Amino acid sequence: MISHSSQLPASSVNSAKDTISFAEISAEWFATIKPHIKESTQNKYRNLLEAYILPEYADMKLEQISYDFISKHCNDLLMLGGKQKSGPSTKTVTDVLSVVRSILKFAIRKGQKVSYDGSTIRLKCVSKPMRIFSxxxxxxxxxxxxxxxxxxxxxxxxxxxxxxxxxxxxxxxxxxxxxxxxxxxxxxxxxxxxxxxxxxxxxxxxxxxxxxxxxxxxxxxxxxxxxxxxxxxxxxxxxxxxxxxxxxxxxxxxxxxxxxxxxxxxxxxxxxxxxxxxxxxxxxxxxxxxxxxxxxxxxxxxxxxxxxxxxxxxxxxxxxxxxxxxxxxxx
Known part of the structure; x- marks a missing residue:
């Protein structure tokens, strides 16, 4: 697993668009949406990136990110489980996938070469029955x-x-x-x-x-x-x-x-x-x-x-x- 600092990586200009890393485009994505979202949402996205996404995605080139890679990453997180184990909850994994999709679609809009945007991945989430008072x-x-x-x-x-x-x-x-x-x-x-x-x-x-x-x-x-x-x-x-x-x-x-x-x-x-x-x-x-x-x-x-x-x-x-x-x- 790749180690990263607590700060989002700074975006850099890359003359070869097809070699841009996920870390670079994620920083640009975050900087773009930050003025338009609440502070609590900024913290949520930052935490998801730092805790679950960048440790696996950061140094990867956009063309390397495939259906199999995203799917395996999400399934691995789901296997860790929520509070009873050491991993994130199902809701958190769903949010992780949503952020990854948003970043990849942002990259496409910026004219970057992206192999797969994550749109067809469906997580198998078992919804827990909600407690209702009798x-x-x-x-x-x-x-x-x-x-x-x-x-x-x-x-x-x-x-x-x-x-x-x-x-x-x-x-x-x-x-x-x-x-x-x-x-x-x-x-x-x-x-x-x-x-x-x-x-x-x-x-x-x-x-x-x-x-x-x-x-x-x-x-x-x-x-x-x-x-x-x-x-x-x-x-x-x-x-x-x-x-x-x-x-x-x-x-x-x-x-x-x-x-x-x-x-x-x-x-x-x-x-x-x-x-x-x-x-x-x-x-x-x-x-x-x-x-x-x-x-x-x-x-x-x-x-x-x-x-x-x-x-x-x-x-x-x-x-x-x-x-x-x-x-x-x-x-």
Missing amino acids: KIEQEKLCQYLCSEYNPHNIGILICLFTGLRIGEVCALHWEDVSFSNKTLHVHSTLQRIQSNSNSKGKTKIIITEPKSSCSIRTIPIPETLLSILISYKNISTGYLLTNSNTKFIEPRSLQSKFKWVLKKLEIDYANFHALRHTFATRCIELGFDVKSLSEILGHATVNITMNRYVHPTFELKKENMQKLDSLLTVK
């Missing part, structure tokens, strides 16, 4: 969260009944809540990212627009949740969860508290994102039209909502199957 678990969770209105409990409760992402709820301000219209305006996300490429291990908190324009949305607030927010509010402006103009709750703190709550209530483990999936599933069970749900979740298409966030329970399947009863008559 109605009994949700009721147990709600009773605990409503027993004490503190920043963490309020944050968990909002996500469970609005489907907000963890960064979105952490960024909420009281100014985003309209008590007269009974709505919540989502337009920011709070996250911790690497400070910059030169600061090993150093991070910082940033507040930016959500992941896409579709994520900027106004959500109607259920009456009971609205009443809870009214009773919890003690300032006119500032962060909603903390009731403070300066202090905020960051995502990893909220995740840690959520994990603690589940353990205390003896509810099986679930990651924080399960709240969003549970919200979507409950909405479908209650008869929400999918288009409305998709907009509430901030999705670009209805397909994303149905394929990723709607998980019918067995009880709902039984209920739907019973609707066939009227078609079966026995004399």
Whole structure:
């Protein structure tokens, strides 16, 4: 395996276009897209390049990169496995392939000779079933969260009944809540990212627009949740969860508290994102039209909502199957 520094290699001018290396074109690609993407996305691409791509691709010429090479590299990463082993997750390997494709297609647009652009490679990814809270678990969770209105409990409760992402709820301000219209305006996300490429291990908190324009949305607030927010509010402006103009709750703190709550209530483990999936599933069970749900979740298409966030329970399947009863008559 080739060793590389933590910095992306500097792009250099090469008079023989057909001998340019992957490292050179990847640096040019990164420099081109950097002004147009968020800082968190810059860090993501930089980390993928340095950890998984450049150690194998850097000194290769573009004409040497073949279907077999890219396919083997991705499969080798998949074989290493995720958290239980030493390798990246399936999602990370998918992102690696996406970055490699983008760089090779960029090279083609720049007039470089590329043997293969990676477009026909398909990874065999086994999707894991998403954890959804049962109605009994949700009721147990709600009773605990409503027993004490503190920043963490309020944050968990909002996500469970609005489907907000963890960064979105952490960024909420009281100014985003309209008590007269009974709505919540989502337009920011709070996250911790690497400070910059030169600061090993150093991070910082940033507040930016959500992941896409579709994520900027106004959500109607259920009456009971609205009443809870009214009773919890003690300032006119500032962060909603903390009731403070300066202090905020960051995502990893909220995740840690959520994990603690589940353990205390003896509810099986679930990651924080399960709240969003549970919200979507409950909405479908209650008869929400999918288009409305998709907009509430901030999705670009209805397909994303149905394929990723709607998980019918067995009880709902039984209920739907019973609707066939009227078609079966026995004399």
